[in-house]
Amino acid sequence: MPTARPTHSFKTPCEHCPLRANRVFREFTADELDFVSKFKRGELAADAGATIIVEGAHSAHLFTVLSGWGFRYKTLEDGRRQILNYVMPGDLIGLQGTIMGEMQHSVEALSPVSLCVFERDKLMTLYNKHSSLAFDITWIAAQEERILDEHLLSIGRRTALERAAYLIAFLFERGRQLKLFNGHASIPITQQHVADTLGLSIVHTNKTLKKLANRNLIRWQERACEVLDGEGLKAAAGWEGLGERGRPFI
Amino acid sequence: MPTARPTHSFKTPCEHCPLRANRVFREFTADELDFVSKFKRGELAADAGATIIVEGAHSAHLFTVLSGWGFRYKTLEDGRRQILNYVMPGDLIGLQGTIMGEMQHSVEALSPVSLCVFERDKLMTLYNKHSSLAFDITWIAAQEERILDEHLLSIGRRTALERAAYLIAFLFERGRQLKLFNGHASIPITQQHVADTLGLSIVHTNKTLKKLANRNLIRWQERACEVLDGEGLKAAAGWEGLGERGRPFI
DNA sequence: CGGCTCATTGAGCTCTATCAAAATGAGTGG
DNA sequence: CCACTCATTTTGATAGAGCTCAATGAGCCG
Numbered sequence: 054m055p056t057a058r059p060t061h062s063f064k065t066p067c068e069h070c071p072l073r074a075n076r077v078f079r080e081f082t083a084d085e086l087d088f089v090s091k092f093k094r095g096e097l098a099a100d101a102g103a104t105i106i107v108e109g110a111h112s113a114h115l116f117t118v119l120s121g122w123g124f125r126y127k128t129l130e131d132g133r134r135q136i137l138n139y140v141m142p143g144d145l146i147g148l149q150g151t152i153m154g155e156m157q158h159s160v161e162a163l164s165p166v167s168l169c170v171f172e173r174d175k176l177m178t179l180y181n182k183h184s185s186l187a188f189d190i191t192w193i194a195a196q197e198e199r200i201l202d203e204h205l206l207s208i209g210r211r212t213a214l215e216r217a218a219y220l221i222a223f224l225f226e227r228g229r230q231l232k233l234f235n236g237h238a239s240i241p242i243t244q245q246h247v248a249d250t251l252g253l254s255i256v257h258t259n260k261t262l263k264k265l266a267n268r269n270l271i272r273w274q275e276r277a278c279e280v281l282d283g284e285g286l287k288a289a290a291g292w293e294g295l296g297e298r299g300r301p302f303i
Numbered sequence: 304m305p306t307a308r309p310t311h312s313f314k315t316p317c318e319h320c321p322l323r324a325n326r327v328f329r330e331f332t333a334d335e336l337d338f339v340s341k342f343k344r345g346e347l348a349a350d351a352g353a354t355i356i357v358e359g360a361h362s363a364h365l366f367t368v369l370s371g372w373g374f375r376y377k378t379l380e381d382g383r384r385q386i387l388n389y390v391m392p393g394d395l396i397g398l399q400g401t402i403m404g405e406m407q408h409s410v411e412a413l414s415p416v417s418l419c420v421f422e423r424d425k426l427m428t429l430y431n432k433h434s435s436l437a438f439d440i441t442w443i444a445a446q447e448e449r450i451l452d453e454h455l456l457s458i459g460r461r462t463a464l465e466r467a468a469y470l471i472a473f474l475f476e477r478g479r480q481l482k483l484f485n486g487h488a489s490i491p492i493t494q495q496h497v498a499d500t501l502g503l504s505i506v507h508t509n510k511t512l513k514k515l516a517n518r519n520l521i522r523w524q525e526r527a528c529e530v531l532d533g534e535g536l537k538a539a540a541g542w543e544g545l546g547e548r549g550r551p552f553i
Numbered sequence: 554c555g556g557c558t559c560a561t562t563g564a565g566c567t568c569t570a571t572c573a574a575a576a577t578g579a580g581t582g583g
Numbered sequence: 584c585c586a587c588t589c590a591t592t593t594t595g596a597t598a599g600a601g602c603t604c605a606a607t608g609a610g611c612c613g
Contacts, residue, residue: 127452127453127455127456129456129541130541131541133460133461135459135460137452137456148441149445149448149449152441152445153445153446153449157452180434180437181434184427184430184437185430187434187437188430188437190441191398191402191437194441194444194448195398195402195403196403197448198448198451199399199407202377202387202407202408202451203377203407205377205385205458206377206379206387208455208502209385209458209500209502210379210385212600213600243558243559243560244559245558245559249459250459252458252459252460254601254602254603255560256561256562256601256603256604257600257602259560259562260561260562260601261601262560263562273560275610276559276560291380463568463569493590493591493592494592495591503569503570504570504571505592506569506571506594507568507570509591510569510593512592525578525579525591526579526590
């Protein structure tokens with residue numbers, strides 16, 4: 054059973070946060086950086102397949118993903134699972150639990166994930182003393198809302214083929230912006246994940262992905278999806294892309 | 304063509320805001336109330352069917368719904384429409400446009416709607432000077448995210464009958480919390496709206512709603528859905544309800 | 554090797570979409 | 584009040600998309 058556990062290397066100092074190197078994220082002022090350093094409590098590492106947060110958890114911490122891939126999901130009582138969105142470096146998780154008392158979804162790691170852990174109780178201080186960071190948190194929440202809107206449009210109104218193309222194009226574009234790929238673009242998901250994201254059965258998902266593979270848009274290899282033609286996927290989905298910059302993180 | 308237009312009765316003073324009477328909303332301090340009064344620029348009225356915000360709009364205002372029902376939606380290029388969520392009194396709309404520069408969805412009125420209009424430029428002041436209100440905005444955004452998660456679970460994994468029951472139970476519960484019903488609970492939507500929310504065709508939606516009506520859970524009357532048995536709907540959907548209190552508004 | 558997960562494929566069936574048409578009701582103008 | 588129009592709701596027939604069941608192969612690990 055994979056688990057989440059504290060790392061020995063207690064703390065990467067925020068000044069050397071690997072995320073800061075990427076231009077998709079906005080710059081911090083010295084003052085903000087100083088506060089965030091104190092806000093950070095430590096780090097956590099999760100193996101692939103580990104559950105990072107469970108639905109119903111009460112006093113979950115607040116995390117920022119430093120590296121790795123994961124996903125948020127909900128389940129119905131009989132086990133039907135719906136993947137809501139994917140989490141990647143720079144994403145904030147656990148905000149719901151912090152703000153509203155109880156997590157309404159679970160989070161699981163797709164690959165080894167390392168997380169930055171924040172002091173839940175200091176969130177109010179952040180709002181009181183660092184309004185620019187408070188604004189960033191709202192920005193992040195609004196951005197998540199926007200992505201969920203797009204997913205909803207996709208599941209509700211796109212055909213199976215369009216949906217699959219949209220999902221993979223979406224993950225590809227996010228991964229590319231975050232410079233997660235070296236050479237070939239490989240997304241660490243199984244077809245079961247795709248099925249649970251698109252609201253399709255595993256069998257039909259397989260047949261749909263096969264069609265995309267036959268068009269030379271993707272290739273499926275050892276529990277991962279390799280993207281061969283990102284633009285082709287976007288065209289197949291009729292999707293414009295997300296085109297963002299200056300994304301904040303904490 | 305229905306339109307949105309400024310009302311003559313320029314301003315209901317925030318001290319007498321009708322929303323404050325409802326216990327689902329949290330109390331304001333005198334200081335907060337004072338700021339919000341100055342933050343408010345005026346009011347807007349929209350007829351049923353009017354478009355309040357269009358996707359792509361650049362400098363949209365920030366609104367709070369004072370009365371009436373509406374919905375947020377997105378469309379694909381060929382016209383397929385997906386309703387993302389419904390807006391009701393106390394809901395904040397236009398945050399995306401304010402925070403990220405451009406609206407990614409449209410908003411339309413289902414019934415006559417009156418809106419409170421806020422000074423977009425003063426939002427930064429709110430974050431700087433009134434962190435409790437800033438926190439409320441984040442709360443509202445996180446709450447919207449939670450609802451979208453539930454909708455996604457519903458569309459992705461519930462059957463047509465469960466989905467329909469969930470949607471109507473959801474709208475009923477929100478309306479009830481907001482005390483929108485007097486006597487009989489009537490939700491001002493057409494079956495086309497239901498179809499576009501559930502990701503189903505209009506014909507199949509009709510047949511599905513008929514099943515709910517045959518079970519005496521709902522009755523369809525003159526462009527509206529009358530709820531006969533809210534608990535029965537929740538049971539049919541396998542849905543727990545939203546159970547919230549102390550909801551903030553601005 | 555045996556047991557596991559994941560990907561793949563075929564067959565048959567169910568659910569949902571599409572097409573077509575009629576019934577109902579609200580609103581309009583005469 | 585009636586004739587007319589338009590949007591909405593309803594129903595039936597048929598096609599197609601997607602589901603379930605079943606079985607197989609490949610790769611991995613103890």
